[in-house]
Amino acid sequence: GDSVTQMEGPVTLSEEAFLTINCTYTATGYPSLFWYVQYPGEGLQLLLKATKADDKGSNKGFEATYRKETTSFHLEKGSVQVSDSAVYFCALVSSNTNAGKSTFGDGTTLTVKP
Amino acid sequence: DSGVTQTPKHLITATGQRVTLRCSPRSGDLSVYWYQQSLDQGLQFLIQYYNGEERAKGNILERFSAQQFPDLHSELNLSSLELGDSALYFCASSVDWTAPHGYTFGSGTRLTVV
16 A cells, blocks of 8 residues: 655754655556645644655755655655644655545644744 | 634543544535544544545444535534444544645544543
8 A cells, every 4th residue: 555654853953054855655547746844733724845856845944855766755845944843754645546635744842942 | 824724722521422523624625634642653544535426435433434525515423332442433524535736634523532
């Protein structure tokens, strides 16, 4: 079945540091890939997405590139802020099913210190 | 406000009881998904409805059931509750049934079984 493996956390960075959160996946076909962010006490919010190989999703300074050859979708940000502290989830939706079930990674907690 | 409304936000109930969680999808979205988020198991897919019909089923316990009504709101019924059912229950919605562009999540219902 489909699976998503995320870099284990927690990750603690200083403000303005470079962020990478690794994500690799296993899926048949050509899944759509997503990063969601969950702030404390809130639901998940879609951060960015990519629907085909070599697509780059970007939003709020975050970027991720769909790499089919390495089955990866790593999240990056050049300069993090305290307000980026949250839990980040990598997810996929398989193209091989006639349904929209998403498979999520376990989440990576990011703490950014001033 | 994401546009997906979940009620109640918090629920405390005793073992053996039955509860109903409610979700109204974002305007225009026809698909509703239910996920359970617990500390030890991450985000687990429960069930998907599209325009009133069940579309996909995950590892949903027999004690749990759901439905989507003609006005597209959905209810998740949890019965014979056990301590282990304590978790955050999220509803999400998407326009179509394959969700290639991701979900919109509600803010969740925190269920505590005592």
